Amino acid sequence: MSEAAYPPPVEFSVRLTPPDLDPWIAGNCGVSGFLTRESGRPGPHVALVSLIHGNEYAGAIVLDALLRKDFRPLRGQLTFAFANLAAFARFDPKQPAASRYVDEDLNRVWDETVLEGPRRSCELDRAREMRRIFDTVDFLLDLHSMLWPSEPLILCNTTEKARELALAIAEPSLVVVDPGHANGRRLIDYARFRTPHSAAAANLIEAGQHWQQQTVSITFAAVAKFLRITGLAAMDDPILPPPPAEPRRPRLAEVTAHIVALTDAFRFVEPFEGGRIVPHEGTLIAWDGEAEIRTPYDNCLLVMPSLLPRRGHTAVRLARFVSQ
DSSP states (O other): OOTTOOOOOOOOOOOSOOOOOGGGTTOSSSSTTEEEEEOSSSOOEEEEEEOSSTTOOHHHHHHHHHHHTTOOOSSSEEEEEEOOHHHHTTOOTTSTTTTSOSSSOGGGBOOHHHHTSSOOOHHHHHHHHHHHHHTTOSEEEEEEEESSOBOOEEEEOSSHHHHHHHHHHOSSSEEEEOOOBTTBBOGGGSHHHHOTTOOOEEEEEEEEETTOHHHHHHHHHHHHHHHHHTTSSOTTOTTSOOOOSSOOOOEEEEEEEEEEOOSTTEEESSOOOBTOEEOSTTOEEEEETTEEEEOSSSSEEEESOOSSOOTTSEEEEEEEEOOO
């Protein structure tokens, strides 16, 4: 390994107090932590999903605020979802990364064969419980944050309907088309949201670094835009943050490679932040043991680098900007 490889820090600041979700845990639609509010007027079923990972609670803060302010949809119905309550209940600010899940990643179990198979786990049982609600959802926004510093972004699957939804939201303005992970399907890859036979679409927002107030603000802005473009909120709704005076034009990139750490000695050559654009093809960005990792093309976008990846886990996604 090169001596220039960068040894990143491993301590993270927790600057957000977890929300009190006790008023919402019972739910009102037969699934704990799920609350649906009806408008009484025709329209889509829209879902806002938080806590797919138990330690990513910026989204839960936003949903809790909307519920406490009694936000109601103008049309259709709106479901507020607090997903991995079991993992969230274990959150400890002294070990903030330890409560991502209980048994397995809830965002890797959304394959029909897995959901309908015999295997059991805390997260898989919860996904089966939530599934009946998601089977009725027309538009879904999955609210996440990131461990390492990164430009906020919207992730979508490879379907045209998901891309169109992401470009319509464009808050944040970076849209990344990502086919997903080899070790399991994400919620946005669930059959209802990836099949061409359904108009239902889902996106995932990565709003910034875990446990930071700015991440809550970015999440709230994305939720507001999502509710407006789906017709569930007015432009001047006083509960929501106002739209920006001059919205930024979205930038669209497509992931071409997932770089997976093949050794326990994977290190980047510097502490890259997500959203970094490496201008030249062939630039050395990391070492995996003795193997070099270089950019495959000019203007290569580094998507969510994980500065201390475990063997077998994604270290970084490489993406190319595309015209719209």
